Amino acid sequence: MSNGLPGLLRKSLKDIPVKGFIIPAGWTVMLVTATSHLNSDIFNDPFEFNPWRWKDINADVVSYNFMPFGRGVRQCPGADYTKAVMATFLHVLLTKYRYKCCFKFF
């Protein structure tokens, strides 16, 4: 339901009409990327915690609705590198260490 990225910032270069309103030239606009996760046209029960929500959705639809690395011409060039680092980190963390529960119940 969330997104590591709080939002994408852009500056309007000209007046932009949106649904009866005008975003004046020079304003800063913030796209809150996680709001795309709450679109009930795309997701069933968008307010449910469901890590599998992406599993059966077309890759094109995912790319417009999950934007941890931004989107378009300013998309993060470090995305693939970051994914490789995260996969390596998780692999080492889960395969090279042993874990035990430290919670004490009663």
Ligand code: HEM
């Ligand atoms: C978890 C790690 C990272 C996240 C979540 C992340 C996220 C992002 C996002 C959302 C943007 C687009 C900002 C926008 O459109 O306004 C961006 C841009 C950028 N990122 Fe990352 N990034 C990550 C790691 C990295 C790494 C490791 C590098 C370099 C090695 C990198 C280099 C850049 C650069 C240079 C841009 C600017 C691209 C441009 O404006 O043309 N990022 N990043």
